[in-house]
Amino acid sequence: MSHPYWIPEHASPDDFPPLEEALISPNGLLAIGGDLTSKRIITAYRLGIFPWYSNDEPILWWSPEPRMVLFPFDLKVSRSLRKTIRKGTFTVTMDQNFQNVIKACAAPRRDQNGTWITDDMQNAYNQLHEKGFAHSVESWYEGRLVGGLYGIALGHVFFGESMFSLMSDASKVAFAHLVWHLQAWGYELIDCQVETPHLHSLGAENILRHEFRSLLDRLCEVPEHRKWLFDPAIIDI
Numbered sequence: 001m002s003h004p005y006w007i008p009e010h011a012s013p014d015d016f017p018p019l020e021e022a023l024i025s026p027n028g029l030l031a032i033g034g035d036l037t038s039k040r041i042i043t044a045y046r047l048g049i050f051p052w053y054s055n056d057e058p059i060l061w062w063s064p065e066p067r068m069v070l071f072p073f074d075l076k077v078s079r080s081l082r083k084t085i086r087k088g089t090f091t092v093t094m095d096q097n098f099q100n101v102i103k104a105c106a107a108p109r110r111d112q113n114g115t116w117i118t119d120d121m122q123n124a125y126n127q128l129h130e131k132g133f134a135h136s137v138e139s140w141y142e143g144r145l146v147g148g149l150y151g152i153a154l155g156h157v158f159f160g161e162s163m164f165s166l167m168s169d170a171s172k173v174a175f176a177h178l179v180w181h182l183q184a185w186g187y188e189l190i191d192c193q194v195e196t197p198h199l200h201s202l203g204a205e206n207i208l209r210h211e212f213r214s215l216l217d218r219l220c221e222v223p224e225h226r227k228w229l230f231d232p233a234i235i236d237i
Helices: 038-047 079-087 098-106 119-130 170-185 197-201 209-219
Strands: 005-007 029-033 060-062 067-070 091-094 134-141 144-154 157-165 189-193 205-207
Touching: 038 119, 038 144, 038 209, 067 197, 067 209, 079 170, 091 170, 098 119, 098 134, 098 144, 098 157, 119 134, 119 144, 134 170, 144 170, 157 170, 157 209, 189 209
Parallel strands: 005 029, 157 189
Antiparallel strands: 029 060, 067 189, 067 205, 091 134, 134 144, 144 157
């Protein structure tokens, strides 16, 4: 396909083309348009697709090749990070402040002029949180939210979306706690979307798109773990 598939405004929530039709450049651009209803977003994740666009763009849907993932038991935690966790520098919670986590993730970074987490995206994921699909992990320091992450959980797959950190290691601590909980809950896959050196340092790896889709077909059908409560007994330090 030489151009992305166009999704009409009132199309069915499952109106997506085959993943093989995604563009090579830009890598993974599959479709344009549609909407951000909960049904469409959940359908997209189950197919291996995610929305990612800026305020001045229509909704863009992506399925990159390769796909960066983390198999939970492959998590790498550095000695310095384990030391920070043992010291108890940060207090970690789950699903205690989703709205402010996604708002903090949407704040422009030093090397960026804007954000892809638009107001419409925030509203859509806040609705998914209310419906039990979207979850957050928070890092607190002296009662202040200083780091965290959010994503979507389907079956035994966690689809990571974004993280933020206002203090050194705050988001890494949240991520390590998330992965240890996912291990204990039987999750088998964490979607990291696209490769970054930071994710690679934590144990993430690239797999082919068709391998990723095969994993989703199997793991998204497993009964979901819905009780997202922090359990200090499972922390692996």
